[in-house]
Amino acid sequence: MSDHVDGPRSIGDPSIDLSDLFAFTSPANAGHTVLAANVFPSAGVSAMFSNVVNHSIVVRRMTVAGIGEAAKFKPDEKEFRFNCRFTALERGSDGGSPIQRGNFTFPGGQELSCVVNDEKGASTPDGVFRVFVGLRSDPFFLAWLPAALIKVPNLLQHDNVLSIVIEFDTASVLDPAKGPLFGVIAETSPIPKPPSPIGHEPPRFDWVGRPEQTNMRLNNPAMLGTDDLRDLWNQQTPFAISEELQPVFRKRLVDSLTNWDMRDKKADWTPADLAAAANVYLDDFLLFDVSKPMSDTSFLEIEKSTLHGKAYQSGGGRTVNANVVDMMITWMVNNDREFIQGGALRATKLGVSSFPYLASPNTEIQTVADSAELAAPPEKVWALIGSFGGMWHPLIAKISVVGTGVGQLRTIETIDGKQIIERLDASDDAQKFYRYTLVSGIQAIDYIGTLSVQPKGTGSVVEWKVQFWADGQPDFVVRTIVSTLLKTGFESLKARFGAS
């Protein structure tokens, strides 16, 4: 599921927090299946995996044990476990950057080691398995405020995650002749230790099956005042939810699905259908059938068809580009009466058709910020720098302004002959601050600058901050340009007003 930060426990070590699980047929080889699990929501560019956790993707063969209101999928006892443990950081003799390795164990006992962030990944000599581990652009996108169901831009725009991608030969690993329908989950669990006389390890830290089981269904954000069941759920055994706790989770699912159904003030589900869907959700695994086609729209088709009492047509699963949130919200809110589209059409980057299928990581937003304490009151400083078309910066040879107020454009000609155009986005003379965006002239996108003056003692403090993504130039080149701009500006202000 998408389970980004899905319980109080995961706030401890974000690298063990599982966010998403994918299962699909390889776009590059129809005979191969790809399983992928993501951890560490909003990982920074230098993120690494925890070295004391088992990262597992577990598959079980499934049979359809009931249809319609009795819809049920029964897991086989035998499991196919793909396990990965990561090393601590290793330093080469050349003193270069440290590396980390992921050591895999596959269902047949084969082993394979892969260096984290190696784009090519690693393969077993027989070509049956290929793996990748490392940072990728987060393929999940959530463009809603789920509590109020308000459309917003993608809340995970530009985010990265740590991915574990496993591609394997379907026939030789899963033996689909014995049955092509499978359920899959991913889990992070402790490495076993000798028993302790006091306390015990949790059986697992986190696990995911279908997207948003915890954050949207069990912990429906619109149901204020309900107990947070997420940690309790995360400690359940996948494929075997505790008999004792099933009524608790079932009731919560029914209540939550009822709440979702009424978000548009229309009841599109009958109580019996809701109860049947809750039962299916209670068995939280991602279903996929390797004998049928899986596509960006086949997610949940197996469950829906079975609940409708008919044979499923697709391979279900979950592809990297599937718009799972809108598909789920549509199903929960109006039972697929009409598609509900959130505030974004896709993730930051689309997945790709070649290994490792998840898009390359997003570069990090660059922030250049500085401040200076000046021995002059804020009013005096603001009188100089507070005008958007003010001519005070030593690197500016000429400045002209078109328009007035918010929306005005300033064209700056620098002393070395460059032209920069910027737009005023917000301005508040009382608060002594303005915000502007770049139109052209610096190789960057989403370039936002803010300049402000605040009182400090008998003087003032000027803060200037610029954020951007470098575009067509390395980060450090654009950073140098922007840093020089700020530094020179501050030096001139200190020279004029004196530093406090």
Added chain:
Amino acid sequence: MIAAPDQVLDYPLVTDGEIAVINLASARQQSWSRFWQDPQRPGLAEYIVEQEQMTAQYVGDLRALDRLEMLVNQLDRVSAGAVRTALIHAQVAAMAHRFAEARDHLTQAAARGALPADVERLRLSIDQACGNRLESVLEVRQRMAAESGRLEDLVPLGSLVADLGNFDEADRIYDRALREYNDVSPFAAAWVCFQRGVLWGELVPEPESSRAAVWYRKAIEYLPCYVKARVHLSEIYLESGNVADASSLLVPVISSGDPEVSWRLADVLIAMDRFADAETRMQAARLGFEELLSKHLLAFADHGAEFYSGSGNGARRAYELAAINLANRPTLRAFEQAYEAAVGAEETKAASELLVSARSRWGGTTAFGLSSLAQISASSGKPAGATP
């Protein structure tokens, strides 16, 4: 019976400290990027406060306080009247030991409709830090720890119990926190070990240096960059004449910018007869402390006083800072420090008055009975160094 630390075999298995610090820095940076794009995003500013607190506490990056000031300034700009802005203001002010200001923000938060539990939790921490109504704080802490059993509730309880002078009980609580810890973040485990080091190395009336050293070492094993643990362990090494190990603990963390590292390293260099190098380090420490004090006086007044009372060699400045700290939070330890600083600055009358005030405020407690102030009171009724 308390297990000796070297007999405790089942330490929690946690993520490698180097990985955890890389991940903290990378996640923190990511959070800030998101914050500047959307400062009002639910939960984000609160998460940044946690990340910056961890960065200051474990990595010794004290610029975290400056960054948090920037955060609250920005929140003031975009959502000045919000409940969460007041709560975050209170958290940041409490972190900088501006407790009176923190209380004002909490009052505002409550008036704006903050959840009572959120307000009470922070008020509890402030009361504990200021030594206010400790009996009732203890009662609440005990209840919270019993209900949750979580490390984040057990450690503050242990710390309070230690402040109240029940050292064995505090150690038992820390032991339980460590044994029952069910996560893999090394920060929490290192924190418990550090607390146990402080307990046995500094809080007990007769410090057990070797016992403290075991816990500081364990804290550093969990988290190699743990600046405070390195500083405390280096002091123990230096006292025992092990200057080489003391030096090797401190040198790798000079870059943290924490002036305490430069100060302790200067002491080590003096013990190595490297006086010129020591002077350079001492100068860096002095500049570092003064810079911190100029920005965050209340947060570093006690540390500054300790520096100037020691080899920072500024008895008057030490007394001035200790008095500021005492006025801000009149804990028993603040009284002890202020008293020593007054004696060092030859402020005999002030020292006598401090003794009287301390007895008046803390005299009936177990902790006071165990403190150096009680012994001074009992032996002469006059402060050490006082002229007859």
